[in-house]
Amino acid sequence: MPDGHRSGFACFVGRPNAGKSTLTNALVGTKVAITSSKPQTTRHAIRGIVHRPDAQLIIVDTPGLHRPRTLLGQRLNDVVMSTWSEVDVIGFCLPADQKIGPGDRFIAQQLSKVSKRTPVIGVVTKTDLVGQAQVAEQLVAAQELMDFAEFIPVSAVNGYQVEQLSDLLVTQLPDGPPLYPEGELTDEPEVTLVAELVREAALEGVRDELPHSIAVVVEEMAFREGRDDLIDVHAELYVERPSQKGIILGHKGERLKKVGTAARAQIEALLGAKVYLDLHVKVAKDWQRDPKQLRRLGF
Structure with missing residues (x-):
């Protein structure tokens, strides 16, 4: 271990859609947290791991904090x-x-x-979308929110100050050896990542009432018998109402086909193998309010 090596954990918080997942991906340099223009996309504390010569920074990506209206909302806040x-x-x-x-x-x-106990750094995100004057205004407004240890404007999209943010986070970590092997980018089980990629594909382009109502469970994922170049993935998409099932399926199942095609490309990139993806849509009535169903769906 090099002298002065640091390692530890960081997390990004912010209301839904504040750019947390995109920032995680920019720091890690690859896609580990799913991103979507829909709020409430992230549900699992997926970790991205930033390997540097002087440090290992493990980013925990939490769901967006919001005033809870359902049992699911309360669990996400917990x-x-x-x-x-x-x-x-x-x-x-x-x-x-x-x-x-x-x-x-x-x-x-x-x-x-x-x-x-825990230093909080103010990160003004999405600076590529506005002029410098507006960034400056936001920095001033943000300072009135709370006592920040540091402040930094960044853009995950064009890479503005992403390195500097990495440096700032690292200065707050304790000295220690790397906690994960070199080359690992996340410790999330592959099944969880596959389920998240399917959910991301299902969220793209659907109407706003759906994000909260989709859960994905990978029922089975294994190499096809006798082949080491093809993985069979069987997944169920759960929605709360029959009308939502119709939205996901689309006219004659066209929409679900598109979801499958988009998700398969991402899953193949993640697993580094050809994938046969079998998707089914099921209705689990009001699952967000039912403790038994929440448990079954992994919350």
Whole structure:
């Protein structure tokens, strides 16, 4: 282990759609957290691992914190709060193109409970979408939210200050050897990542009422008998109502076919092998409010 090597955990927080997953992917340099223009995309604390000569930074990607309206919402918030207490540094993401609102103030209020122990860095994201004057305004507004250890404007899209953000996060980590082997980018089981990729593909282009209502369970994933170049993946997409099933399937199943094609390309890239993807849509009535179904679907 080189002298002065640091290793530890960071997480990004922010209201839904603040650019947390895109930033994680930019820092890790590959796609580990799913991204979508829909809020509430991330449900699992997927970790991306940044390997540097001087440090190993493990990024825990939490769901967006929001005022919960359902049991699922409450469980997602619990995931967030328990993650905050376990990391070495927190990045609070505030998109440059949106005014600071009640959602951000709610998060700042929750964060101030841990900020005595855990340094919080203010990260103004999406700076590529606005002019410099607006970035400066956002930085000033953000300073009134809470007591930040540091501040930095970034753009995950064009790479602006992503390296500098990595440096800032690393300075807050304790000294220690790497916690994961070189070359590993996430410790999330492949089945979880595959389910997330299917969900991401299913979310693209559907109407806004669906994001919360899709859960994906990979029932089976294995090499086809007698072949080591083809993986069979059987997955179920769960929605809450028959009308939603219709939206996912599309006219004569066309929409589901497109979802399958898009997801398969991503899964093949992830697994490095040809994939046969078998998707089925099922209705699990009001699963977000039912503890038994939430457990079965992995929450």
